Amino acid sequence: xxxxxxxxxxxxxxxxxxxxxxxxxxxxxxxxxxxxxxxxxxxxxxxxxxxxxxxxxxxxxxxxxxxxxxxxxxxxxxxxxxxxxxxxxxxxxxxxxxxxxxxxxxxxxxxxxxxxxxxxxxxxxxxxxxxxxxxxxxxxxxxxxxxxxxxxxxxxxxxxxxxxxx
Amino acid sequence: xxxxxxxxxxxxxxxxxxxxxxxxxxxxxxxxxxxxxxxxxxxxxxxxxxxxxxxxxxxxxxxxxxxxxxxxxxxxxxxxxxxxxxxxxxxxxxxxxxxxxxxxxxxxxxxxxxxxxxxxxxxxxxxxxxxxxxxxxxxxxxxxxxxxxxxxxxxxxxxxxxxxxx
Numbered sequence: 001x002x003x004x005x006x007x008x009x010x011x012x013x014x015x016x017x018x019x020x021x022x023x024x025x026x027x028x029x030x031x032x033x034x035x036x037x038x039x040x041x042x043x044x045x046x047x048x049x050x051x052x053x054x055x056x057x058x059x060x061x062x063x064x065x066x067x068x069x070x071x072x073x074x075x076x077x078x079x080x081x082x083x084x085x086x087x088x089x090x091x092x093x094x095x096x097x098x099x100x101x102x103x104x105x106x107x108x109x110x111x112x113x114x115x116x117x118x119x120x121x122x123x124x125x126x127x128x129x130x131x132x133x134x135x136x137x138x139x140x141x142x143x144x145x146x147x148x149x150x151x152x153x154x155x156x157x158x159x160x161x162x163x164x165x166x
Numbered sequence: 167x168x169x170x171x172x173x174x175x176x177x178x179x180x181x182x183x184x185x186x187x188x189x190x191x192x193x194x195x196x197x198x199x200x201x202x203x204x205x206x207x208x209x210x211x212x213x214x215x216x217x218x219x220x221x222x223x224x225x226x227x228x229x230x231x232x233x234x235x236x237x238x239x240x241x242x243x244x245x246x247x248x249x250x251x252x253x254x255x256x257x258x259x260x261x262x263x264x265x266x267x268x269x270x271x272x273x274x275x276x277x278x279x280x281x282x283x284x285x286x287x288x289x290x291x292x293x294x295x296x297x298x299x300x301x302x303x304x305x306x307x308x309x310x311x312x313x314x315x316x317x318x319x320x321x322x323x324x325x326x327x328x329x330x331x332x
Contacts (some may be wrong), residue, residue: 012296129323140309
């Protein structure tokens with residue numbers, strides 16, 4: 001089985017769940033944060049929305065240079081958030097679907113100017129920086145929703161609000 | 167490359183990060199919860215620690231029956247018990263993954279309640295979704311719990327507000 005064929009169903013499943021979670025971010029709570037040191041809910045949801053872009057750049061380029069200027073995305077409305085998420089997911093899906101095993105095993109580096117911060121196979125960029133990283137922040141966002149009394153959707157099993165095991 | 171060979175480095179990396187968080191769970195906040203519908207901090211940490219067992223289960227059997235007590239919940243009441251349980255679960259899971267052939271990983275595994283299959287998927291899907299992704303999800307939630315109890319949050323996929331740099 002090609003790597004992409006093993007990856008795509010999981011990508012589709014996790015991104016669909018991520019959309020269910022970010023769809024529920026209340027528009028009047030984009031500025032909410034649970035602690036002084038926390039990201040705001042709008043920024044956290046926007047971070048999830050921008051993350052799949054790393055799959056696209058990881059597959060199509062051999063390095064990402066932070067010195068080139070990474071601009072954190074921060075949506076100001078739910079429509080902007082969902083549009084950005086949908087575009088970044090669609091682009092990432094296209095990039096993954098077009099990637100051969102040979103491409104996915106090629107190296108990719110994160111750089112800051114002349115300094116190489118890390119190097120890994122492109123498949124690891126997709127797995128770790130996109131999939132696992134989205135799942136991590138989506139988990140955080142589920143707590144933000146709970147703290148705002150927003151119903152939490154079923155993610156891997158029932159939440160206290162929705163879903164059941166049978 | 168064998169599927170298990172591609173998974174093990176990622177498993178080791180995520181297990182290492184997970185242990186860093188579990189090491190910080192404040193013992194005096196075991197029963198703390200951020201919301202009345204939320205899991206308590208101790209239960210959430212135990213849930214993270216018990217999830218590697220799903221990998222062990224796929225190597226031992228083609229199903230796990232909740233009703234027969236085949237799901238091994240971790241019921242730690244202090245940090246040492248929590249870490250001991252996690253270390254054992256992670257060690258067992260790693261050995262199980264390493265022993266699983268590609269052929270075995272394509273075989274179906276079912277989560278069962280009273281003889282009724284709640285879900286069935288290839289064993290490789292259990293490792294990815296029910297174990298890794300599920301663990302990363304709850305570890306993300308745990309990172310918010312740590313923040314809300316003023317516990318320094320370690321670097322996970324990048325620097326936190328407390329630690330790490332790019």
